[in-house]
Amino acid sequence: MTQASVNVVGEVVGAIDEPGVLVLLGVTPADTQRQAEVLAEKIWNLRMLEDEASCASTNAPLLVVSQFTLYGDVRKGRRPSWTKAAGRDHSEPLYEYFVEYLRKLGARVETGVFGAEMEVSLVNSGPFTLIVDTDDLPA
Template sequence: MRAIVQRVNSSRVTVNEEIIGEISKGFNVLIGISKDDNEDDIKYISEKILGLRVFEDEDDKMNLSIQDVKGELLIISQFTLYGDCRKGRRPNFMNAMGGDEARELYEKLLDTFKKSGLKVECGEFGAHMIVDIVNDGPVTIMLDSKKEF
């Protein structure tokens, strides 16, 4: 499972010109699910994201987690995080999990985040979405449950 975590001042996701998810200070998280992922990957990614210390403390040091600052989460599925561009110019998405199986893991991930007590918004799985991100910093962190980077 891969995640691109962006610290934001605000973010929102729109489908068919309707805002379906919107947050203020917190994380915009793009999630890619691989064909090899399972609930262990959900646990790893969710714990990493909730524990990332990238918010400033009183000394302006990145030392606080999203839970410490009571931030908000916007979670958006993005299979293109598993696009392999090593050969040719057209990405190969063979490592991305598809369909109902990916949706099930995505929904389990959402449930895990909701148990944190933070506000959690989400995109629409499989839909064409417009994502507005006001990155703060900018701070962008890449995570991979298989620790490939």
Template sequence: MRFVIQVVSESQVTVDGEVKGKIGKGFMVLIGIGHDDTKEIADVMVKKMLGLRIFADENGKTNLSLDKVDGQLLLISQFTLYADCRHGNRPGFTDAAGPELANDLYEYIIAKCKEQVPVVEKGVFGADMKVSLTNDGPFTIVLDSKDLIK
């Protein structure tokens, strides 16, 4: 499982010109799910993401987590995080989970986040989405479950 976490001052996702999710200060997270991923892996990833202390405190040090700044979440499914570009110029996606597993785990992640974060918005699984954001910093973190779970 892979999360690309971007600290944002605002972000939104639209499908066919209609806003489907919109947040203020918080994280816009691209979520890639691999075919070997499980709910247990998702639990580890969500816990790590929500615990990250990457917002500035009163001294300008990255020391505060999402809950300490009343941050919001925008969660976007993104199978292309599993692009394999090792051969040729056209990426392969054989390591990405199939749609059924990916959507199940994506919805599970959303539900787990809603247990702890008051504002959780989402994209539309499998849709052609337009995502806009104002990256604050910029500050971007990539979490990969294979690095977190040994």
């Protein structure tokens, strides 16, 4: 990704203007702080940038945006179900913990506004997109 930004009510609240990573973070009711740590470490160290570099090795920035719709279930009917997405009381603290843990690792992190109606813009190189699920990572 070469550029990304988040707008809330016409105002840019988070932006990256250089190669980095846009993280759309979804949270389930079963997710834990330990899983957030493992996920943050994985994303921070994953060699997914140009020349197999990582955010950690290049100090590339991350833009982290809460995205409960990642857990939308469309298998039944014509309307998505959000039953697999955690409610705000669980997901907001875990989202904030994830962001702070990335910063503790040394990451430069921009964010959206949790729960806000956001407009997310992205210039994707490649395109290159990964799904990283904590269910697929070691505990």
